[in-house]
């Protein structure tokens with residue numbers, strides 16, 4: 001399959017070759033101009049700079065809409081390489097970019113002399129994502145754009161942007177400047193000279209990311225994590241901590257990693273007001289359907305002693321069957337208020353799978369991170385689910401191999417493990433199976449200090465997961481993937497990706 005990753009649904013090779021020039025022309029309808037410009041940039045990266053004169057340069061790549069492709073979804077395409085022309089058939093603009101990613105990989109493998117062939121292709125899943133934690137380590141906008149470009153070349157279509165946590169608040173909201181002013185920098189104590197370190201993304205930065213992603217048909221899902229993981233949020237709003245009259249605790253963005261008791265007071269209306277304003281600000285910056293509100297890893301001890309939280313549990317009847325105050329139900333109540341606010345903005349809330357424990361509206365999209373079992377349970381209960389389980393190779397902060405020399409934390413995930421990921425665990429009911437939209441890989445960055453390191457953690461494991469999410473089960477085969485990875489590795493090398501090159505298992 002010529003190093004194509006993800007593997008297409010079908011490839012048929014025929015006799016002959018197509019010779020393309022270093023500046024192949026495109027014939028297309030005006031509406032496809034943004035996508036054609038992306039594809040042209042991809043081909044330019046892969047084509048040699050000098051090519052014999054007899055190679056063709058006039059309108060050799062023709063792009064046309066064919067309605068019969070609609071049943072394969074908006075991203076379906078057909079690609080025909082014939083001796084004198086390359087034809088791309090699409091149902092919509094998204095198909096142009098997906099076909100372009102295939103063509104760029106073929107050009108990487110064959111240069112200007114492409115084998116004649118026909119490819120039919122469409123995705124297995126509608127959610128094919130990756131998450132970048134820009135909190136534990138701050139990444140430049142240029143680095144994020146580069147990762148989006150690489151993701152699109154692997155036909156991924158969802159970018160989950162982790163923007164807040166204990167260690168930083170990365171979003172500079174114009175209406176609420178205090179959040180980034182107090183939350184975007186943290187003390188770096190690793191050296192004798194302690195200094196502030198960090199950064200935040202302005203509205204203009206966000207627009208650049210969103211537009212760049214949109215031109216590659218990638219949706220951006222911003223995450224603001226509440227009510228836990230909130231040290232950096234409490235740095236600017238310490239009054240939202242469960243404080244008693246004598247408590248003057250103040251907060252700084254954490255310079256340690258783990259789970260902390262810096263949790264928003266669920267009893268105060270001010271907490272909900274602030275979260276509501278934050279998501280309202282987000283909705284103005286991010287046009288996509290989904291806003292991610294976190295909801296994971298919330299220590300609840302102080303809710304049991306806080307007079308405001310106790311009053312809330314009393315007033316809302318949030319007790320267990322013995323009549324005791326139930327902080328699990330308080331969290332469920334809090335997240336429901338957040339969800340109603342997000343729905344009021346015309347968006348769908350995404351949350352981590354802990355939300356299922358306390359119960360929440362079936363309108364919430366659940367990201368299953370603790371295990372595939374948690375995702376399966378949510379899907380059986382009727383939630384829409386995206387699988388990104390830490391126990392099934394979706395956590396790319398894990399080491400590639402069980403070696404001291406390998407960077408990473410908390411587990412081992414070989415390339416083979418990543419390849420074996422399947423969002424559909426065995427034994428699901430048909431109804432639950434239909435609730436699983438797809439999956440994604442998550443890169444947490446507690447131990448990732450540089451972009452080059454991030455790429456080492458991502459590739460080629462993200463290539464493997466991209467295939468798990470795009471290619472039909474019938475064409476997936478690890479031996480085939482491993483052999484295609486040789487050519488694909490050269491493709492990544494041309495793009496100067498700092499990829500992992502060690503054993504795959």
Ligand SMILES: [Zn+2]
Pocket residue numbers: 241242243264265266267268302303306307308309310
């Ligand atoms: Zn409280």
